[in-house]
Amino acid sequence: xAVVSQHPSRVICKSGTSVKIECRxxxxxxxxxxxxxxxxxxxxxxxxxxxxxxxxxxxxxxEKDKFLINHASLTLSTLTVTSAHPEDSSFYICSARGSEKxxxxxxxxxxxx
Amino acid sequence: ELKVEQNPLFLSMQExxxxxxxxxxxxxSDRLYWYxxxxxxxxxxxxxxxxxxxxxxxxxxxxxxxxxARLSTLHITAAVHDxxxxxxxxxxxxxGNLIFGKGTKLSVKP
Numbered sequence: 530x531a532v533v534s535q536h537p538s539r540v541i542c543k544s545g546t547s548v549k550i551e552c553r554x555x556x557x558x559x560x561x562x563x564x565x566x567x568x569x570x571x572x573x574x575x576x577x578x579x580x581x582x583x584x585x586x587x588x589x590x591x592e593k594d595k596f597l598i599n600h601a602s603l604t605l606s607t608l609t610v611t612s613a614h615p616e617d618s619s620f621y622i623c624s625a626r627g628s629e630k631x632x633x634x635x636x637x638x639x640x641x642x
Numbered sequence: 643e644l645k646v647e648q649n650p651l652f653l654s655m656q657e658x659x660x661x662x663x664x665x666x667x668x669x670x671s672d673r674l675y676w677y678x679x680x681x682x683x684x685x686x687x688x689x690x691x692x693x694x695x696x697x698x699x700x701x702x703x704x705x706x707x708x709x710x711a712r713l714s715t716l717h718i719t720a721a722v723h724d725x726x727x728x729x730x731x732x733x734x735x736x737x738g739n740l741i742f743g744k745g746t747k748l749s750v751k752p
Binding site: 535561563565570571572573574575578586622624626630631632633634635636638 | 675677682683684685687690730732737738739740741742743744745747
């Protein structure tokens with residue numbers, strides 16, 4: 530079964546609203562989780578590294594005030610897209626490390642109208 | 643800065659044929675991963691390659707790693723339609739996250 534659970538799988542929202550995406554490691558503890566974004570027919574781009582109990586580390590060009598990351602426990606990280614705009618529409622995927630493998634969530638397709 | 647280059651980006655194959663996807667990376671890394679992605683879906687882990695000379699096989703897919711050349715290959719043997727998908731290689735960065743290649747969209751036709 531899935532070892533990383535991501536919800537919701539799909540969300541449609543109005544421009545200007547905020548959307549929260551959850552990523553949970555189901556049977557292991559993850560001190561670090563990663564958030565990626567994938568535009569249609571493109572590769573995955575790392576957005577940020579989520580660290581349990583501390584601030585996230587953002588990649589260059591990613592607005593930390595727009596993409597809020599909270600890693601409140603060893604099994605849960607959340608990504609909140611604040612004041613979403615149509616250009617934020619994308620496929621967001623989280624991942625977490627378990628031993629030598631990196632497990633990926635099922636992804637969230639965000640559509641901002 | 644770690645860069646990962648994958649080629650070809652598009653590959654149209656006939657069933658039964660063999661082909662290889664290449665993945666070059668720019669700096670030393672401990673691990674290289676291969677993933678499969680179907681349209682609208684997340685990533686399915688195929689292989690994790692940990693050391694120079696590593697070779698792993700699963701069904702019609704075989705992956706290898708040459709850390710000296712900073713090159714990994716994904717070889718497809720006797721392709722079948724079910725293998726149609728996008729394949730990504732990804733290299734582990736020191737920070738523990740992955741840098742992905744651009745992906746190879748594989749289309750296997752009868």
